[in-house]
Amino acid sequence: MPVASAATAALAARLAGRPGLVLERAAPLARLTTLRVGGPAELLAEARTEADLVFLLRTTHELAAPWFLLGWGSNVLIPDEGIPGVVVRLGEGFRRAAIRGTRVAAGAALALPKLALRTAAADLMGLEALAGIPSSVGGAVAMNAGCYGTEMKDSLVSVRLVEHDGTRRRLPYAALAPGYRRTNLHERRAIVTRAHFELTPAPPGAARARIEELRQRRRGALPTGHPNAGSVFKNPPGDYAGRLIEAAGLKGKRVGAAEISARHANVIVNLGGATATDVFALMLAAHHAVRDRFGISLDPEWVLAGHLAARWREATGDEASASSLSFPIPV
Ligand SMILES: Cc1cc2nc3c(=O)[nH]c(=O)nc-3n(C[C@H](O)[C@H](O)[C@H](O)COP(=O)(O)OP(=O)(O)OC[C@H]3O[C@@H](n4cnc5c(N)ncnc54)[C@H](O)[C@@H]3O)c2cc1C
Known part of the structure; x- marks a missing residue:
């Protein structure tokens, strides 16, 4: 272009x-x-x-x-x-945070790990499990990011937004209908500018220690060394996308310089010089293999930008896919 x-x-x-x-x-x-x-x-x-x-x-x-x-x-x-x-x-x-008692206001461009470390230093509990997610605060709000049984919605009370026509609004987070790695922000076509959390007081050092403990646990769980974007697909009810892709025999499969990680089958890694076309082809290969073998249609956790959402729907026939909600959408 x-x-x-x-x-x-x-x-x-x-x-x-x-x-x-x-x-x-x-x-x-x-x-x-x-x-x-x-x-x-x-x-x-x-x-x-x-x-x-x-x-x-x-x-x-x-x-x-x-x-x-x-x-x-x-x-x-x-x-x-x-x-x-x-x-x-x-x-x-959009990178500032303010802590008053147990209330925390954080700008949407602030790094979520940074925010979790700051609140832990103030001996506040609630964000420890999210400290390892490479996310902006706004992205985590949009995705209702979560880890180890904790999701953003557990401590996020309200959000400040700018709507697509420039209107500013503050809404309870529940109004964004947070679910499994989704909210209705895409349909609203709104941008989060600030998030307001209510956290819990903790004994001195406890939140920091918990972050360290979870960091150790997380180490080794995901492939490191090659660029990736975390889990490609959502886990279907009662199962794991990674287990299904591995059982369908696709672990380690390559297209161009993209690979379904040999370590974790729900992660695609860029071995160096991969294109989006390579990555998309691997996503489709995984989707089709799992559907053919198990009759399960995997739903992308990733947001497919530009024309990729429409291409995904065409190629899979999955109208309800979360990727159908990606921007840019017709105005
Ligand atoms: C190594 C690795 C590990 C990961 N582990 C986890 C995990 O444990 N748990 C988990 O939930 N996710 C995980 N992820 C996925 C990812 O980090 C999260 O989904 C994260 O919350 C995305 O935030 P982001 O700022 O990168 O958003 P982006 O990727 O930039 O955007 C994602 C979507 O959010 C929207 N968005 C972003 N900011 C805003 C805003 N301010 N207002 C409105 N919409 C916005 C974008 O438009 C887009 O639709 C992982 C990713 C990687 C690479």
């Missing part, structure tokens, strides 16, 4: 005068994802403050321009062709 469409060029021109928006055209995105694959954004825009984000969304709304919000990039597959419209990132003004 070397040349921006006329619509995106018009959008860039409208946004260019705003000092709180850092713009980059034809911006490579692979470097902004943990899997390190995918093409460019027609336009990348980093908003410094919430007011800048409101301005950006009002403008995309007026021009009916598509947008996609990228957090830490640890749960997305970006197509090789790139993403049309504007890819939005949250900047400096």
Whole structure:
């Protein structure tokens, strides 16, 4: 996508005068994802403050321009062709946290592990199990991220949002209907700017010790050394996606430079120079093999960006797939 469409060029021109928006055209995105694959954004825009984000969304709304919000990039597959419209990132003004008693307010661009360490240092319990997830706070809100039986929804009380037309809102987290690695944020087409947690007081050092204990446990559970984006598929009820893919004989299968990890079959690793096309082909191979062998249709945990969600639906016939909710969607 070397040349921006006329619509995106018009959008860039409208946004260019705003000092709180850092713009980059034809911006490579692979470097902004943990899997390190995918093409460019027609336009990348980093908003410094919430007011800048409101301005950006009002403008995309007026021009009916598509947008996609990228957090830490640890749960997305970006197509090789790139993403049309504007890819939005949250900047400096969204990385702060404030702790008052047991209440914690955290900006959406703050790293979740950093937040967990800060709250543990304040002897507050609730986020220890989430400390090992390579996520932004906003991404974890959007995915209702979870680990070792703890999910964001257990301690997240409310969220501050900017809606697709620039309206600001504060909602109880329950209003986003958090479920297994999903919320209704995609349907709402809203961006989380801040998360409000209620945590529990803990004996001195207990939360920090628990983080350390879980870190040791986590070590060895996932493949290390090669870029990846964590679990590819959600676990179907009563089973594990990794077990099913392994039982279908696909552990270690390669397409190009992408591999279904020989260590954990629900992880695809980039051995160096993999493309999104390689990764997508492996996802489909795993999906088809498990469906043929066990009659189970695996649902991606990853958000499939750009045209990949539609391609997934076409190739699998899975209309209800979570990936159908990915941005950009028609405005
Ligand atoms: C090594 C590894 C281990 C992992 N382990 C776990 C685990 O144990 N548990 C788990 O749940 N996940 C895990 N993941 C997956 C991933 O880290 C989580 O899903 C994470 O919460 C995604 O956050 P992100 O900031 O990277 O979001 P991104 O990947 O950038 O985006 C994911 C989705 O969230 C949306 N989004 C991001 N920020 C916002 C925002 N501010 N407002 C609205 N929407 C937003 C994006 O538009 C996109 O649709 C792992 C990933 C890796 C690479």
